[in-house]
Amino acid sequence: MKNIVKKYGDGFPAVNDVSIDVQDGEFMILVGPSGCGKSTLLRMIVGLEDITSGDMIIGDRRVNDLAPRDRHLAMVFQNYALYPHLTVYENIAFPLRLAKVPDAEVDEKVRAASKTLELDEHLERKPGNLSGGQRQRVAMGRAIVREADAFLFDEPLSNLDAKLRGQMRTVIARLQKSLGITTVYVTHDQTEAMTLGDRVAVLKRGILQQLATPRELYDHPGNLFVAGFIGSPPMNFLPVTVEGTSAKLPFGTVQLPPDKASKADGKGLLIAGIRPEHFEDASVKTDQGSGSTFRATVDVVEWLGNETYAYIPFEAPPEVDAQLRELERDLDGEPMGTQLVVSLDGASRIREGEEAEIWVDGSKIHLFEPATGENLTVDRERCGRIPPPVAEAEAVSRAQAEPEAV
Numbered sequence: 001m002k003n004i005v006k007k008y009g010d011g012f013p014a015v016n017d018v019s020i021d022v023q024d025g026e027f028m029i030l031v032g033p034s035g036c037g038k039s040t041l042l043r044m045i046v047g048l049e050d051i052t053s054g055d056m057i058i059g060d061r062r063v064n065d066l067a068p069r070d071r072h073l074a075m076v077f078q079n080y081a082l083y084p085h086l087t088v089y090e091n092i093a094f095p096l097r098l099a100k101v102p103d104a105e106v107d108e109k110v111r112a113a114s115k116t117l118e119l120d121e122h123l124e125r126k127p128g129n130l131s132g133g134q135r136q137r138v139a140m141g142r143a144i145v146r147e148a149d150a151f152l153f154d155e156p157l158s159n160l161d162a163k164l165r166g167q168m169r170t171v172i173a174r175l176q177k178s179l180g181i182t183t184v185y186v187t188h189d190q191t192e193a194m195t196l197g198d199r200v201a202v203l204k205r206g207i208l209q210q211l212a213t214p215r216e217l218y219d220h221p222g223n224l225f226v227a228g229f230i231g232s233p234p235m236n237f238l239p240v241t242v243e244g245t246s247a248k249l250p251f252g253t254v255q256l257p258p259d260k261a262s263k264a265d266g267k268g269l270l271i272a273g274i275r276p277e278h279f280e281d282a283s284v285k286t287d288q289g290s291g292s293t294f295r296a297t298v299d300v301v302e303w304l305g306n307e308t309y310a311y312i313p314f315e316a317p318p319e320v321d322a323q324l325r326e327l328e329r330d331l332d333g334e335p336m337g338t339q340l341v342v343s344l345d346g347a348s349r350i351r352e353g354e355e356a357e358i359w360v361d362g363s364k365i366h367l368f369e370p371a372t373g374e375n376l377t378v379d380r381e382r383c384g385r386i387p388p389p390v391a392e393a394e395a396v397s398r399a400q401a402e403p404e405a406v
């Protein structure tokens with residue numbers, strides 16, 4: 001995808017200057033909140049949507065004007081699109097029947113696909129009598145027998161319950177690896193993005209925010225939005241000022257590594273990002289390394305067995321608060337609140353309403369510029385690709401100034 005733009009009738013750019021290179025055999029994830037343009041992008045790859053400007057290239061062919069059937073891609077939709085009156089066998093065989101493939105060859109391909117998907121026992125049944133996960137596998141079987149050059153998935157697991165979703169995730173991962181087929185997979189679920197993707201493209205309002213491996217996204221998020229989107233429970237955002245190597249946070253002062261501190265020293269009020277898992281109950285943390293400790297009163301404690309979540313309220317000054325409220329809207333209304341969430345060892349004996357000593361790993365803190373959301377401490381060598389910081393307003397007006405496609 002080279003500088004792909006999609007504007008619908010009202011001129012609003014649903015996809016805005018997106019460039020993504022999907023490698024052969026790669027599992028690429030498109031992720032972002034509702035309405036960020038994921039499905040639109042996928043539909044432009046497969047040919048179900050006209051491209052306003054930019055180049056869609058598959059192999060060495062520009063396919064912008066190629067009909068969907070000539071692109072040799074297989075798409076699996078969220079609602080499966082199975083034929084209720086046909087058996088599982090015939091549902092899988094459908095694209096081959098359309099192509100008038102001889103019966104013997106159809107049989108061979110359908111049986112091979114249904115074996116891979118563990119559907120061989122269900123071939124004579126109708127979709128109405130199958131579980132959600134089985135139906136999903138039938139839809140995938142239909143994509144497999146077509147022997148397409150790439151698979152495209154649009155939120156294929158969103159109709160399934162949490163347990164089945166976990167199972168199907170491993171089925172898809174195994175299938176993709178064994179077939180080695182290039183895959184583009186749309187989801188708004190960050191867990192699916194992190195577990196399935198070789199690389200993940202994070203989108204917000206039609207604009208690519210970062211293109212990186214799951215680990216790069218987690219360790220080196222390029223901006224506030226990516227930092228807040230990747231990780232569960234989400235990263236905490238707190239007001240901070242840095243002086244020398246000391247970071248002054250609402251609940252105390254934390255020591256930063258000098259290289260990190262130097263990027264923020266004297267920059268005034270910033271936003272600190274700290275993941276819940278980078279805190280610990282100081283009383284169970286035997287090796288405190290270069291971390292810092294602080295005392296805080298714990299509001300709520302949730303004990304989950306293997307870990308404990310503790311909630312610690314704090315106050316944010318208006319400059320930071322406004323930026324955090326906007327981020328909350330961008331992230332699809334996920335409430336962030338002005339409370340710190342810390343994930344502690346299950347052995348922690350911290351109690352509600354009591355003061356506790358908490359340890360935090362200063363080397364894991366991110367520092368963000370409040371006005372732009374840019375991560376000042378990101379490691380540019382290890383963060384994948386962050387598109388140049390085009391001001392969003394500028395990108396939008398540029399896209400609107402371009403002539404409408406016919």
Ligand SMILES: Nc1ncnc2c1ncn2[C@@H]1O[C@H](COP(=O)(O)OP(=O)(O)OP(=O)(O)O)[C@@H](O)[C@H]1O
Pocket residue numbers: 008009014032033034035036037038039040041188
């Ligand atoms: N046919 C259309 N006409 C006008 N606007 C559209 C059309 N289809 C989508 N849009 C708009 O384009 C933007 C992107 O839509 P898209 O369906 O790609 O989002 P998405 O990321 O797939 O969201 P979701 O997670 O909800 O499926 C949205 O603002 C949407 O309202």
Ligand SMILES: [Mg+2]
Pocket residue numbers: 038039040
């Ligand atoms: Mg969608």
